[in-house]
Structures are given as C-alpha cells and as structure tokens.
Amino acid sequence: MSVIEGVHEDHGATFRSVEGRRVVADYGRPERTHRAVRNVAGVIELGYDIRAVTGPDRIAAVERATTADVPRSDGEGCYGFVLDDGAIVADAHVYNGGDRLLALLAPGRGDWFDRALPNSGVESTDLTGELAVFGVHGSQATEKVASVLSTGGGAPEPAHTFVRGSMGDEGVTVIASDAPTGEAGYEVVCGVDDAERVFDTLVNRGLNAAPFGYRTWESLTLEAGTPLLETELDGNAPPVLTRHGDEGGRQLVGLAPDAVPDPGATVSGDRAPIGTVTRALESPTLGKPIAFAVVAGEPTAIETDDGGRIEAGKVSLPFVEGSQRSGRCPEA
Structure with a gap:
C-alpha cells in the first residue's frame, strides 16, 4: 500500500495492484507525463519490499543469497538477483550502510530474499512499513535533486552510491540509480512519517517535477531497454x-x-x-x-x-x- 495514498488522490491518481501492493497507476494523461519526465523530471513512489540485514556475516550472507557483489564501503551499493533453481525470482538493490545492509526488492519479493539468506549469522528485518522510497528521474533529475538536497556535496555519483542529507527538515538518503529510464535518476529514502513532506518537496520545491505512476514507469523503462x-x-x-x-x-x-x-x-x-x-x-x-x-x-x-x-x-x-x-x- 502507498504510504501517502491520500496525497496521490489529491493529485488525481488512479491505483492498481502489483504483487498485492497498491501503487499509483497514473495521474491521467500518462503519455504526456512520460514526455514531461523525458524533458525535465518526474517523481514516483516505488512500492519496494525493504529489508535491513545485520550481523557479522551480513555481506557474505547477502552474496550467497543473491548474484550481487556487495561493496565493503559505507555509501556504496550494487544490483543483483535472487535465484531459485537458477531462475530469477527477485531483483535486489543492496546498499552498504555501515552497520547494516539495506535491500530494496520488487513488491512482494522480500520473502524470497529472506528464504535465500543463511539461517545463522545474520538477521533480516522487514522495514517495508517504516520507510518510503521515491524515484526522481528525468533529463534534469540531477538539477532537481541538487535544488532541494542539503548535504554539502550535491547529488551522489556514480550509480549505486548514496549520500545522507536533508530535504527541508526531513532526513533523507539519496541513492544514484543506474538510469533505468535512460535518464538521470535517483531514489530518495525517508521515514514514513516524513514521506508526505518529502514528496511535496520533490514535486513542488526547487525545480518542479511531475508526479508519475507505474504506467509511465513501464513506458519509460521499455524505451530505455x-x-x-x-x-x-x-x-x-x-x-x-x-x-x-x-x-x-x-x-x-x-x-x-x-x-x-x-x-x-x-x-x-x-x-x-x-x-x-x-x-x-x-x-x-x-x-x-x-x-x-x-x-x-x-x-x-x-x-x-x-x-x-x-x-x-x-x-x-x-x-x-x-x-x-x-x-x-x-x-x-
């Protein structure tokens, strides 16, 4: 379920279900929104399953559970797959946060990740209900993020690296994506209590950005291959x-x-x-x-x-x- 469903409704959103998760389908005129993201920037709430992995063996455990090579340095991440009998059952974005790893998985696929982890030496905590993730994508996404992010160092780079900072009074972590829409892209992680204010900042403050849903996400990512x-x-x-x-x-x-x-x-x-x-x-x-x-x-x-x-x-x-x-x- 979206953590700010009422806000999306105020923007004219319609909804659909992805693996049991209620997400925004579109806000009307998805093709026009598609072009707005290509030309400037857009914001989407992403319905990830989220896991925090702790324990002394967390890096080795996640590498056994996925095809990812987990970075050893705080502030870096990677992308890989969870396999079952050689077939992909989940994709995983994994980030090294120092004393824990944060895994972002497709909606409904967190349990596959948990089952793939070893039974000892690590603990996987479900943070899906505690964190919100917003994608910021578009040809001017870097300028958009830089216009509202306070870190002292600007938007993160290269792909799969992240910085901690604030947007307004809200603490955020901003991750550089691997450009799934074929444009610059970032993911903004915040607590659910801050999600409404962070979304408002991303859409309305600094450089404006258009809210978009999964129909536009699917058309952008297909065009990008x-x-x-x-x-x-x-x-x-x-x-x-x-x-x-x-x-x-x-x-x-x-x-x-x-x-x-x-x-x-x-x-x-x-x-x-x-x-x-x-x-x-x-x-x-x-x-x-x-x-x-x-x-x-x-x-x-x-x-x-x-x-x-x-x-x-x-x-x-x-x-x-x-x-x-x-x-x-x-x-x-």
Missing part, C-alpha cells in the same frame, strides 16, 4: 540478458512491430514459434510500436489471436537514446 522483474526477468535465467542467451539460446531482444501486440503473444521466425512477447506499447517518444520479447532465434513476426501476423524485426537497444544509458539494458 530496461527489463522489469514482473515482465522480463521473473522465471528466466540471468544469461537471457546477454548476447549469447541461456542454455537454450533464449535471449531478451527488442522488436519493432508494425502494430502493438498483446503481452504473451507468440513470436515466430522462419515460420516456427521461437518465443514470446513480454511487454509492448506505442512509444510516446517515437510515436510507433516497440516491444520486448524472449526468443531463441531470429524473429520475423508476431502471431495474433485471430490467426493474423504482425511483422516484427529485431532492433538494437535501447529504443530511445536518453541522456544516460540504462545500466540494465541487455548486451547488444
């Missing part, structure tokens, strides 16, 4: 993100279809099925259809429910070149 857990990663092995693919030759690719296909539609190549569409939409930036698909072979078309075919060739990623390249965009 960033796979999401729910659509591209869940159940697949990490090698699908490489140019060589997994053991079956399956890899995540970008398609340029003649029309927007349905998620789950069959992708064909040389008259035989070779994979499945994971996500597709009419790109607000390009004004034409784009799609992600997991395939084993060279795609040529997408099958439709009525027996028709949509011509769809493979294209290089990202679909849209923003101010930064997403750190999660699959290899060419």
Whole structure:
C-alpha cells in the first residue's frame, strides 16, 4: 500500500495492484507525463519490499543469497538477483550502510530474499512499513535533486552510491540509480512519517517535477531497454540478458512491430514459434510500436489471436537514446 495514498488522490491518481501492493497507476494523461519526465523530471513512489540485514556475516550472507557483489564501503551499493533453481525470482538493490545492509526488492519479493539468506549469522528485518522510497528521474533529475538536497556535496555519483542529507527538515538518503529510464535518476529514502513532506518537496520545491505512476514507469523503462522483474526477468535465467542467451539460446531482444501486440503473444521466425512477447506499447517518444520479447532465434513476426501476423524485426537497444544509458539494458 502507498504510504501517502491520500496525497496521490489529491493529485488525481488512479491505483492498481502489483504483487498485492497498491501503487499509483497514473495521474491521467500518462503519455504526456512520460514526455514531461523525458524533458525535465518526474517523481514516483516505488512500492519496494525493504529489508535491513545485520550481523557479522551480513555481506557474505547477502552474496550467497543473491548474484550481487556487495561493496565493503559505507555509501556504496550494487544490483543483483535472487535465484531459485537458477531462475530469477527477485531483483535486489543492496546498499552498504555501515552497520547494516539495506535491500530494496520488487513488491512482494522480500520473502524470497529472506528464504535465500543463511539461517545463522545474520538477521533480516522487514522495514517495508517504516520507510518510503521515491524515484526522481528525468533529463534534469540531477538539477532537481541538487535544488532541494542539503548535504554539502550535491547529488551522489556514480550509480549505486548514496549520500545522507536533508530535504527541508526531513532526513533523507539519496541513492544514484543506474538510469533505468535512460535518464538521470535517483531514489530518495525517508521515514514514513516524513514521506508526505518529502514528496511535496520533490514535486513542488526547487525545480518542479511531475508526479508519475507505474504506467509511465513501464513506458519509460521499455524505451530505455530496461527489463522489469514482473515482465522480463521473473522465471528466466540471468544469461537471457546477454548476447549469447541461456542454455537454450533464449535471449531478451527488442522488436519493432508494425502494430502493438498483446503481452504473451507468440513470436515466430522462419515460420516456427521461437518465443514470446513480454511487454509492448506505442512509444510516446517515437510515436510507433516497440516491444520486448524472449526468443531463441531470429524473429520475423508476431502471431495474433485471430490467426493474423504482425511483422516484427529485431532492433538494437535501447529504443530511445536518453541522456544516460540504462545500466540494465541487455548486451547488444
């Protein structure tokens, strides 16, 4: 559940459920908001499951539980996956906070992380109900954060590093993201009691930023070539993100279809099925259809429910070149 649902409602939000978590779908006109984020900056409340891992063996334990190489220095972080029998079941952003590690996981996936941790030497504490996380993304996101953050050192860099500071009277931790929207990006972590004031600061103070929801998040990340857990990663092995693919030759690719296909539609190549569409939409930036698909072979078309075919060739990623390249965009 959103920690500031009433505030979102005042902005005209509609909601949806992601893994049982109530999140903002959009505030109306998601395509217009998409362009506002690309051109300036936007703010989204992210529905993470949040864990704090403590204990003398915390770094080794999290490295055993995930594919991440956890930094040894306070103020640094990393990104990796929780696997079950070789398949991705959660993605994890892990940050070294000195005496604890903070893990941000996709909604509803914290339990997978807990089960993957060793039974001794560490303790995982659920902070989902105690902390709020806001994403700030856009071509001017750095200027936006710098205009409201008091740290003495400006916005953090490079990706996966963080600084502690304040926005107004509220204490915050600001993390440099790996540019999942193809633009500069940050995540602002604060206590739930401060969340309403921090959100107001991010939207209305300093450089203005447009609030946006998960529909715009999905269109921005698709344009940037960033796979999401729910659509591209869940159940697949990490090698699908490489140019060589997994053991079956399956890899995540970008398609340029003649029309927007349905998620789950069959992708064909040389008259035989070779994979499945994971996500597709009419790109607000390009004004034409784009799609992600997991395939084993060279795609040529997408099958439709009525027996028709949509011509769809493979294209290089990202679909849209923003101010930064997403750190999660699959290899060419």
